[in-house]
Amino acid sequence: MKALLKSPWVFHLSTGSCNNCDIEILDCLTPRFDIERFGMLLVGSARHADVLLVTGIMTRQSAPAAKRVYEQMAKPCVVVAIGSCSLGQGIFKGSYNAPIPVDEVLPVDAYIPGCPPKPEAMIAGVVKLIQKLQGAK
Amino acid sequence: MKTIVQFLIFPGFLFTAVVGLIASWIDRKVTARVQWRVGPPWYQPFVDMVKLLGKETIIPKGTSAVTFLTAPLVGLASVTLISMLLWLTLLNPGKGFIGDLIVVLYLSVIPAVSIIIGGFASRNPLASLGASREMKLVLGYELPFVLALLVPVIKAGGSIRLDEIVASQMATGATATSLSGVLALIVAIMCMQAKLTLVPFDLPEAETELMGGAYIEYSGPPLAVYKLTKHMFMFALPIFLVMTFMGGFGPSPISLILGLLKYVALLVIIVLIRNTNPRVRIDQAVRFFWGPMTLFAIVAVALAFLGW
Numbered sequence: 001m002k003a004l005l006k007s008p009w010v011f012h013l014s015t016g017s018c019n020n021c022d023i024e025i026l027d028c029l030t031p032r033f034d035i036e037r038f039g040m041l042l043v044g045s046a047r048h049a050d051v052l053l054v055t056g057i058m059t060r061q062s063a064p065a066a067k068r069v070y071e072q073m074a075k076p077c078v079v080v081a082i083g084s085c086s087l088g089q090g091i092f093k094g095s096y097n098a099p100i101p102v103d104e105v106l107p108v109d110a111y112i113p114g115c116p117p118k119p120e121a122m123i124a125g126v127v128k129l130i131q132k133l134q135g136a137k
Numbered sequence: 138m139k140t141i142v143q144f145l146i147f148p149g150f151l152f153t154a155v156v157g158l159i160a161s162w163i164d165r166k167v168t169a170r171v172q173w174r175v176g177p178p179w180y181q182p183f184v185d186m187v188k189l190l191g192k193e194t195i196i197p198k199g200t201s202a203v204t205f206l207t208a209p210l211v212g213l214a215s216v217t218l219i220s221m222l223l224w225l226t227l228l229n230p231g232k233g234f235i236g237d238l239i240v241v242l243y244l245s246v247i248p249a250v251s252i253i254i255g256g257f258a259s260r261n262p263l264a265s266l267g268a269s270r271e272m273k274l275v276l277g278y279e280l281p282f283v284l285a286l287l288v289p290v291i292k293a294g295g296s297i298r299l300d301e302i303v304a305s306q307m308a309t310g311a312t313a314t315s316l317s318g319v320l321a322l323i324v325a326i327m328c329m330q331a332k333l334t335l336v337p338f339d340l341p342e343a344e345t346e347l348m349g350g351a352y353i354e355y356s357g358p359p360l361a362v363y364k365l366t367k368h369m370f371m372f373a374l375p376i377f378l379v380m381t382f383m384g385g386f387g388p389s390p391i392s393l394i395l396g397l398l399k400y401v402a403l404l405v406i407i408v409l410i411r412n413t414n415p416r417v418r419i420d421q422a423v424r425f426f427w428g429p430m431t432l433f434a435i436v437a438v439a440l441a442f443l444g445w
Binding site (some may be wrong): 004006007031034036037039043044045047048050072074075076 | 165169172173174175176177178181184185188191192193194195347348349352353354355356357360
């Protein structure tokens, strides 16, 4: 668990987002922010990942898929919800297409608000999550 | 007993694993600096390994668990054996056996075979695609690689013993100081890039299109074994080229340091090729190896016969 905090590999899952949060996630990998300093890597397969980044409102179609992706991940792992949509469905609240928020489908460990959140906000959120997990162990 | 210790600890598993992980850190750090980033701290590959060993192993439904789990170990064992053979030859000059060059050549295909077996065993369309690409890549690069390795053999007077090749280079200068040697070294570096499945020949794992390719279903310890195999190979294969093309090195400290410098130079060349090229398609890769590379290798062999 201690090693996990030093090398969290990230898998990125969009459940019906407008792509803005996704672009901001990719910003974290650019030279300016460079999250590889902390050992974070963006991986292609959910099997390799330790952190699931969820963006978007969790549409009716994507809820079962998101659940399956979570089940495919090797445990222990954590889930981070990114952006207003995945926190409280944002401007889509009450939409016919988004019956349930993200945290009723997946066990979310950290919420990062913003529309879209800045890369700084994401890094700050992940640091807080790491501190929380260190306290919990 | 001595062989077991040699296999598991000094020139074998432990030594190669540690140096291989450091080599993979050099790879990531140089990549980061090329992209104007800071890059990970030096202990990052070790932390990754520890983390992967502590994670859950998922065996996909409907696969053969035995094949799925032993495939990574086959590759790991063969890379360990390559490294052990090379280092024992380097550290005890004159103690090789006839044909150890060919043994190393054969063993260096087995990591690719283990990726193919693992990919096909994981019952995933993307993994199968990755494995079939790996198979085509093996068909592509083996021909020019073997042809390129003929050059040091010819230079050493037809000897297929690694220690005799190193000794003859120490007597008359490294293979890569002659024209044919330079040509063959270029071909061998390209083939090494494909053998290590690094960009531009990382088709089997192609992160953006195949999402990890042959490794896609692996998690936890088996994935760690695959990663470790790749990192160890990144140590063993350049050492092999240093021995056959760049003069090799002996057991004395100065020669050892010089040899490691040659190794680091080769590693940096690999990393720079990896960072300055886009991924090619599989047909382009095979055409590249069977076309220009094979031609270069044949020219190099012909030049070596003529004594250039």
